[in-house]
Amino acid sequence: MTPRDGTRAPVQTVAQAYSAPSRVAAPDEGIGLDELALAARNHGMPLEALRYDLTPAGLHYLLVHYDIPYVDPAGWRLELDGRVSHALALDLDEIRARPRVNLPVTLECAGNGRARLHPRPVSQPWLVEAVGTAEWTGTPLASLLREAGVSEDAVDVVFTGADHGVERGVEQDYQRSLPVSEAMRDEALLAYEMNGAPLPVQHGFPLRLVIPGWYGMAHVKWLRRITVLEEPFEGYQNAVAYRLTTEEDERGEPVTRIRPRALLMPPGHPDFMSRTRFVQPGTHEIVGRAWSGLAPVGRVEISTDGGSTWSDAVLEAALGRWAWSRWTWRWTVSAPGRYELVSRAIDADGNVQPVDQPWNVQGMANNMTQRVEVICAE
Numbered sequence: 466m467t468p469r470d471g472t473r474a475p476v477q478t479v480a481q482a483y484s485a486p487s488r489v490a491a492p493d494e495g496i497g498l499d500e501l502a503l504a505a506r507n508h509g510m511p512l513e514a515l516r517y518d519l520t521p522a523g524l525h526y527l528l529v530h531y532d533i534p535y536v537d538p539a540g541w542r543l544e545l546d547g548r549v550s551h552a553l554a555l556d557l558d559e560i561r562a563r564p565r566v567n568l569p570v571t572l573e574c575a576g577n578g579r580a581r582l583h584p585r586p587v588s589q590p591w592l593v594e595a596v597g598t599a600e601w602t603g604t605p606l607a608s609l610l611r612e613a614g615v616s617e618d619a620v621d622v623v624f625t626g627a628d629h630g631v632e633r634g635v636e637q638d639y640q641r642s643l644p645v646s647e648a649m650r651d652e653a654l655l656a657y658e659m660n661g662a663p664l665p666v667q668h669g670f671p672l673r674l675v676i677p678g679w680y681g682m683a684h685v686k687w688l689r690r691i692t693v694l695e696e697p698f699e700g701y702q703n704a705v706a707y708r709l710t711t712e713e714d715e716r717g718e719p720v721t722r723i724r725p726r727a728l729l730m731p732p733g734h735p736d737f738m739s740r741t742r743f744v745q746p747g748t749h750e751i752v753g754r755a756w757s758g759l760a761p762v763g764r765v766e767i768s769t770d771g772g773s774t775w776s777d778a779v780l781e782a783a784l785g786r787w788a789w790s791r792w793t794w795r796w797t798v799s800a801p802g803r804y805e806l807v808s809r810a811i812d813a814d815g816n817v818q819p820v821d822q823p824w825n826v827q828g829m830a831n832n833m834t835q836r837v838e839v840i841c842a843e
Contacts, residue, residue, distance in 0.1 A: 484634045487713075489826065490585040500590045509594025515730040515754050518598070518784055518791070519569065522665050525597030526681075528574050528589060529667065530639050531630030534687050538671045543655070547623075547693035550614025557671050561657060563604040568654060568677065569788035571598040571756045575680035575707055575720045579828030586828035593728060593835045598754075598788050601675045603656035607649045610693070615645065621698045622648040624674050627687035635701050641685050642698035643676060652677045652787060655688065677787030678722050678758035680830065682707050710826045717825075723758030724832040725818045727765050727792070727810035731837045742839045748797045753808055755780070756789040760814035765792040771805035772820045772834070778808070798841045806837040 496504075507528045514524040538557050546552040574595035579586055581593075610622070626639040647653070654675040657664055664670040669686030676683050682702065698704075703719065710717030730752045733744035755762045761783065766775040778794040798804070809818040822833035 484631045486633055487827070488587050490587050492584055494585075496580070496590055497587070500587060503589045507589055509591060510597045512594060512728065512730055514597075515728060516752065519600055519660055520597035522599070522659055522662070522668065525599055525659075525668070526572070526574060526595045527667055528576075528595070528681060529628070530632065531628045533667055534627040534629070536627055536671055536687055536689075541671055541689070543672060543688060543691070545609060545613050545691045545693075547691075548616035548619045548695050549610075549693050550616075553609070553613050555609075557657065560604055560655060560672065564608065565602065566605060566654060567600055567602050568652060568675070569598060569600045569784040570675055570677045571596065571723075571787065571789045572681045572684060573723050573726070573756070575682050575829045576827070576831075577726075578822070578831035578833055581833060582822065582824055582828050582831060584824075586826060588828065595681075596726075596728070596756075598756075598784065599659050600661065601654055601656040602658035602661070603654040603672075603675065605651060606653040606655050606674070606691075607651060609655065609691075610649060613693075615649075615693055616695065618695045619645050619693045620696055621645065621694045623690075623692040623694060623698050623700070624685040624688060625690040625692070626669075626685045627689050632701060633705070635705075637701050639685065639702065640698075640700045641683050641702050642694070642700070643683065645693075647676065647679075650676075680707075680720055680723055680758075682720065706827070707829060708827065709829055711824065713826060715826075720829045723756065724830055725755070725757035725759065725762065725810040725812045725816050726832045727753055727755040727762075727808040727818060728835055729753035729767070729806060729808045729837060732796070732806075732839060742837060744798060744839055744841050746798050746801065746841055746843075748795055751778075751794045751796050751806070753778070753792050754789040755792055755808075755810040756783075757810060757812040757816065758787075759816050760812040761786065762790050762810050763813040764811045765790075766809050766811070767794045768807045769796060769804045771836070772807045775809075801841045801843045804839045804841065806839055807834050809834050 577595035580590035621642040708717040765778040783790040
């Protein structure tokens with residue numbers, strides 16, 4: 466875009482002209498073409514995939530902020546610099562030669578459930594399926610930071626991906642930071658495999674961060690640089706995006722750990738468009754998964770009357786501290802009619818999944834209960 470005098474407009478001005486500010490949909494506004502375009506690029510996990518302990522890579526939820534970058538593994542290096550004693554640069558073979566850890570981790574998008582809020586924040590229109598659990602293989606981040614020698618005055622560790630784009634008028638590499646204390650956790654991984662295979666391109670090949678317990682925005686994909694800072698990171702994805710606010714001009718609180726959630730695999734068979742389920746009279750096993758990044762899940766409850774009454778489900782042991790737990794409940798349907806199935810998780814610290822979600826501008830950390838309409842036919 467070049468003005469008539471032949472000069473080139475500043476990149477920021479051009480970006481702002483084409484990159485709309487965040488907004489909230491009007492009360493009766495439907496999903497727009499821009500949201501449909503996002504939904505076509507990104508995808509949730511089909512709820513029937515809740516039957517798998519580990520989500521197959523092609524069914525695991527996916528969110529890509531900009532384009533999926535092409536990374537040539539032969540020329541790729543991970544650089545570590547900033548407030549360290551000495552900078553490091555490692556190729557993929559050097560990273561794979563380091564101590565190896567396998568860790569099952571449930572990832573959930575911070576915007577999961579956004580499209581169910583009223584009014585709807587306009588962005589990727591997630592319902593409840595933006596989740597998945599994989600076994601991630603990689604090397605501990607903390608050992609690399611210790612080798613580089615993190616300065617005593619270090620505050621944040623910034624992770625930079627190879628994906629680049631414009632968001633709300635700001636041109637940027639995708640960057641997120643963690644406090645040093647989180648980056649130094651034993652569970653923080655630099656992952657190069659997913660479910661025993663090299664990272665799929667869309668999930669961050671050749672290397673990504675996995676920080677168990679945090680929402681998905683923190684698990685930076687296509688990782689190329691780690692920078693240690695002596696002050697808090699004020700990049701867009703930390704300071705502007707992924708904040709809990711009720712007014713546009715608030716700074717709000719940052720989104721961090723995953724709130725408790727239970728999802729159930731809808732029983733019976735579905736209608737194509739409405740996804741309403743149909744079952745026959747009899748006993749049906751309801752199966753689901755529950756997780757929380759705040760504390761281990763302690764209980765799951767289920768309701769068949771829209772949340773008026775609740776029963777305890779049978780909760781199985783989790784795959785690991787940072788992975789979901791399977792739960793089951795036997796439902797005997799004796800009379801034809803309409804039922805609304807709702808499940809909720811309660812973690813060991815007493816955090817309860819809400820039936821109704823408090824609203825926020827960006828539609829973040831929404832763990833409102835899932836609702837599944839089921840019709841029992843004669």
